[in-house]
Amino acid sequence: MEELFIGLLIIIPGLIFGWLLVLTILHFTQKKIYRERLTVLEVEVRSLKRLFDSFQKVGPSRPTAPEENVRDPEVKPVEIKPMEAEPPVMPKSPVIPKPPVMPEPPPIPFPQRPVAKDVRVPPPAGHPIPPIPPRPQAAPAPKVPPTPPQPGVVSQKWQAFKANVDWEKFVGKNLFAWLGVVFLFFAAAFFVKYSIDRNLIPPALRLAVSAVLGLGLILLSSRFDRVRYDMLRQTLGACGIGVLYSVVFAATLYYEYLPKPFGFGLLTVVSIAAFVLALYHRGISISVLGALGAYLTPILVSTGQGNLVMLFLYLAVINAGLYSVVRILKSPFLLLVATAGTLGTLALGSFAGKTPTGSLIIAGVWIAQLILFSGFLGWMKEKPGESLFLRWAAYILYLSLLAVSMGLMLRPSPGNGPLLLVTAGMTGTLFLSFRNQGWFKQVIPYGSLAFIVAFLWVMLYFNPGELTWSYAVILIYGVVGGLGPFVLIHKYGLEKGNLRWLQIFPTALGLLLLVVVLKNPAISVWFWPLILILQGMSILVSLVFRALVRAGLLTVFFMVSGLTWIFRMPAGLIGPEFYGFLLLAGALLSVAVFYALMKGPAWLEKRQAPGLFKTSWEAHKKFGDWITAFPGMGAFILLAVAFWVQKPFQPHLGMSTMVCFLALSLFLARRLASPALGVVTLLSSLLVQAVWVARPIGEMESGLFFSALVWSGLLFVAALIVPFLFFK
Structure with a gap:
């Protein structure tokens, strides 16, 4: 460790000193050259000015007439007569002379092959011979030169680099300057090493000289011209910041001249100075160096307190300043550096500390960090499809939440932290997609990965036997995953990926709740209201997006959960509270289904892409009428099972519940014009009465037979009257 720091103290100042010396020599050399060129230009300008003045003096002067003799000639108006239209002259056809009649040649005495003669019929007398148009000849096809192969991106950049480099200047001037820098660096390094070995320079003086050198480099960087020496300015500024970092680190960790809290604060000041200097020079390299130093400071110079909240506050201040640099310089790469550095520092602070931190505190800090960086990503004007660095910054940020959730689940008691992180990640992706449509396609893949983590947490650590905050967390996660995409669909329209998610996620969520019920x-x-809300939401989403089979499957899941609840419940607990909850659940679910069927098709028709659904809503309607009747049938089935297991048997509360639900279901069947719902409702009410009658006689009191006749009579009269009232 000692040799490393000694090497750093030797290399960095020596390199900087040699580089500065060479740059100074080059600067004065170029200054002398420019001064000579300026003198030559001044001489040439003077000579041109004298020549121009001599031409003005030599030129002859022209006599000018006196003003009184100069008169403008009188201009008389000319009367313009309108032109008379003349009849057009038709061109006469040219007279073509008759061709002379040639005598026929005498016959040839010797035999020869018959040759086809060109027999021409002479035109009649008095008619001109029309000219014979020449036979069009096909133009020769132009020769298309072969298309040369397009050079690759690397080849294009290399050609541009060769075109922009002045190789003569590089070989004759810059190459020897760089070689001089290297030789000077080694000479300075050997000199510093010799002075340290002989103890010629004490440690305090080394640090002081290095600090002065770093400050001098920063001040010197502002003395050069911004346009011509921009790279030199940034290089000197970055070297100065690096020297100050090395001085403070050495004084705090190696020589222990500074206490750790003071060194921590001093390094923070250096980081802030780096950001200010980056804005002044508009240099990304200085910002990256300052960011790395800021993120390494709490790792290398730890105060020993191990407070994760204080670490987050420190990083929040650093990231706020760094984001100002990102926004002004418009550098997504710098945002990627900030994201990776922050997450790495937080991960070490969360899991590698001397004292373990609570899962809830870790989840809260990571959620706060997610909110901060989601705001940064949402306020960036660059589109994700155009910036690779911006996409990777978001990928690292959101995937780190899933990694932290898995890390917390490795603990004996992770608490609600993992599911909180998953829910926050889903909410963050919805926020980014709402701010920028470029993130729209990333919501569904991330939601799939998040569901895997949520499924593992529910199966391993969720306890439905006690009313805890886990109920609220599961409810929020289900609502965000099931209803959150509606906000994006309302703004951008429906796509195939979102449609697939909204058809699969409700079914997966319903299956997860069913597994929880069967397992525990x-x-x-209090778990049953949670099931009612989430299962009802899942059924509605499936109906709106025409996943009718999945809606029926979710209804089966809901009925199985309810039957499991009733069979596990003590028979004496089936009373007014149970029937009241059953009536409320059935009514809410039926009204929600009614609203979804009334408003859903029109809302979906405005936002779907053409051809997204293979069949129209009218084609689904006949099959959908029977599927939508299942939720109402579930309430009747649960009533029938309650009649069977209840001891002592109290039918009046159950029959009152059935009558109320029967009236509501028939009303909805009338409004929806759905005979299927009416048929299913009447058959389900008949099933409830049949279970009452089928109970063993020994379990029924004597007065219950008369009550059964009264209820049956009332229902019979209603069955005769209601069809005429509802279905006229």
Whole structure:
């Protein structure tokens, strides 16, 4: 460790000193050359000016007439007569002379092959011979030169580099200057090493000289012209910041001249100075160097307190300043550096500390960091499809939440932290997609990965037997995953990926809740409202997006969960509270289904892409009428099972619940014009009465037979009257 720091203290100042010396020599040399050129230009300008003045003096002067003799000639108006239209002259056809009649040649005495003669019929007398148009000849096809192969990106950049480099200047001037820098660096390094070995320079003086050198480099960087020496300015500024970092690190960690809290604060000041200097020079390299130093400071110069909240506050201040640099310089690469550095520092602070941090605190800090960087990403004007660095910054940010969730689940008691992180990640992706449509396609893949983590947490660590904050976290996650994409669809329209998600996620969520019910024999009463809300939401989403088979499957899941609840419940607990909850659940679910069927098709028709659905809503309607009747049938089935298991049997509350639900279902069947819903409702009410009658006689009191006749009579009269009222 000692040799490393000694080497750094030797290399950095020696390199900087040699580089500065060479740059100074080059600067004065170029200054002398420019001064000579300026003198030559001044001489040439003077000579041109004298020549121009001599031409003005030599030129002859022309006599000018006196003003009184100069008169303008009188201009008389000319009367313009309108032109008379003349009849057009038709061109006469040219007279073509008759061709002379030639005598026929005498016959040839010797035999020869018959040759086809060109027999021409002479035109009649008095008619001109029309000219014979020449036979069009096909133009020769132009020779297309072969297309040369397009050079690659690397080849194009190399050609541009060769075109922009002055090789004569490089070989004759810059090459020897760089070689001089290298030789000077080694000479300075050997000199510094010799002075340290002989103890010629004490450590305090080394640090002081290095600090002065770093400040001098920063001040010197502002003395050069911004346009011509921009790279030199940034190089000197970055070297100065690097020297100051090395001085403070050495004084705090190696020589221990500074206490760690003071060194921590001093390094923070250097980082802020680096950001200010980056804005002044508009240099990304200085910003990157300052960011790396800021993120390494809490790792290397730890105060020993191990406070994750204080670490987050420190990083929040650093990132706020760094984002100002990102926005002014318009550098997504710098945002990627900030994201990676922040997440790496937070990960070490969360899991590599001397004292373990609570899962809830870790989740809260990471969620706060997610909110901060999601704001940064949302305010960036660059589109994700145009910037690779911006996309990777978002990928690293959101995938790190899933990694932290898995890391927390490796603990004996992770608490609600993993599911909180997953829910925050889903909400963040929706926010980014709402701000910028370029993130729209990344929501569904991330939601799929997040569901895997949520499924593992629910199966391993969720306890439905106690009313805890886990209920609220599961509810929020289900609502965000099921209803969150509606906001994006309302703004951007429906796409195939979102349609697939909204058809699959509700079914997966319903299956997850069913597995929880079947796995845990002791379930709190408060878990059933959670199932009602999430299962009802899943059924509605499936109906709106025409996933009718999945809607029926979710209804089966809901009924199986309810039946499991009733069979596990003590028979004496089936009372007014149970029937009231059953009536409320059935009514809410039926009204929600009614609203989805009334408003859903029109809302979806405005936002779907053409050809997204293979069949229209009218084609689904006949099959959908029977599917939408299943939720109402589920309430009747649960009533029938409650009649069967209830001891002592109290039918009046159950029958009152059935009558209320029967009236509501028939009303909805009338409004929806759905005979299927009416048929299913009447058959389901008949099933409830049949279970009452089928109970063993020994379990029924004597007065219950008369009550059964009264209820049956009332329902019979209603069955005769209701069809005429509802279906006229």
